[in-house]
Amino acid sequence: MTDAPATPPRPTRLIATDLDGTLLHDDKTVSGRTIAALAAAEQAGIEVFFVTGRPARWMDVVSDHVHGHGLAICANGAAVVDLHRENRIVEVSPLDHTVALDVVHALRAAAPGTTFAVERTSGIHYEPQYPPFLLDPAAVIAPAEKLLAEDFAAPANPGPTNGAASDHPVLKLLAHHPELDPDAFLTLARAASGHLASFTRSSPTALLEISGLGVSKAGTLARCCTERGISPDEVVAFGDMPNDIEMLTWAGTSYAMANAHPDVLTATTGRTASNNDDGVAAVIEQILHER
Structure with missing residues (x-):
């Protein structure tokens, strides 16, 4: 079950989702329901960005489930990775x-x-x-x-x-x-x-x-969205831990997983089921149904 924001947002153009504790089950797999929801979103013209603290070398778990652009944001915003090109890092915001x-x-x-x-x-x-x-x-x-x-x-x-x-x-x-x-x-x-x-x-x-300093999931996601002419009001974001908070507060619509850290529950506008209960897929299905 999902608890949606009270005010309907603008039509969704991009979904930004964390991986561990959010999109992935605890056994680090992607469920069939979630795979189908991601594919349906992109088929409907909604871009999907994986936005994670993981390094590029740990992205094989989802690289087969990216369509369209094939980009992911890794290392909490420090790297943009092309999942269609063997998880190649294409942009870096380094720590001196x-x-x-x-x-x-x-x-x-x-x-x-x-x-x-x-x-x-x-x-x-x-x-x-x-x-x-x-x-x-x-x-x-x-x-x-x-x-x-x-x-x-x-x-x-x-x-x-x-x-x-x-x-x-x-x-x-x-x-x-x-x-x-x-x-x-x-x-x-x-x-x-x-x-x-x-x-x-x-x-x-x-x-x-x-x-x-200043590097975050939110900052890199915002830059990627600006390049595509996508505003925060057209983004739906999902997360569960403190490293997601800036992204969740930047996005026009945000969902905390049922298993989320208390600070994430405070920062978000919506709630969804836990990662093990396919909470991200449930919201995507709802978005597509309403379209």
Whole structure:
């Protein structure tokens, strides 16, 4: 069941949806109902953007379900990815490595025990004590100072991970704390270094995602919409975690999943069923029925 906004919006021209906890089931699959709804939306002339904190290399789960333009917004707005071209990154809004180092030093002082990972366009690298949620055999394991050094070079393996740091800019810095409450950690980090970069979170653990100052899902989505002549009033957005809030408040119509973080429930104009109950598909079906 969905709880739609009280005021009917302008006709929908674009759907922007988060993935984990929103479009995907908890087992990281896309249901048949959702696949059908996405295809029907694009067939009706409504563009669909996947807008996620995921890196490009984790987009295979939905790349077969993109039609039309084939673009996705990844890394919380730091990358625009062409899913029709082997998840190729076509636009980057990087985090300057010197700024990232300043953030590392500030968070170490504010929250001792914090460890870091560095997400570059070529892959992820992390500190020895950082808990890698998915092991990456190509990752360099070293202190953040080395991972963010100007002369950092990825391992000399065949493929796109080769090359100097300048060839593979930083998309985001990840900071993990083993003990702090996730929301408290976010508040603390923003107080310590929010003037340097953009901080958000999408994990149930105390894991922060740090992008260049002003970089967000909302900012990149807004730019993509402007290029297409689409206004916020013509966008319907879906999300479940704090990294979705700016996008949800920017869009003319927004839906929180039933499983959403309390701050997301406060920020949205509508409610829909949980990710496991195909809440995004339910709204898309309703939009198409009303058309």
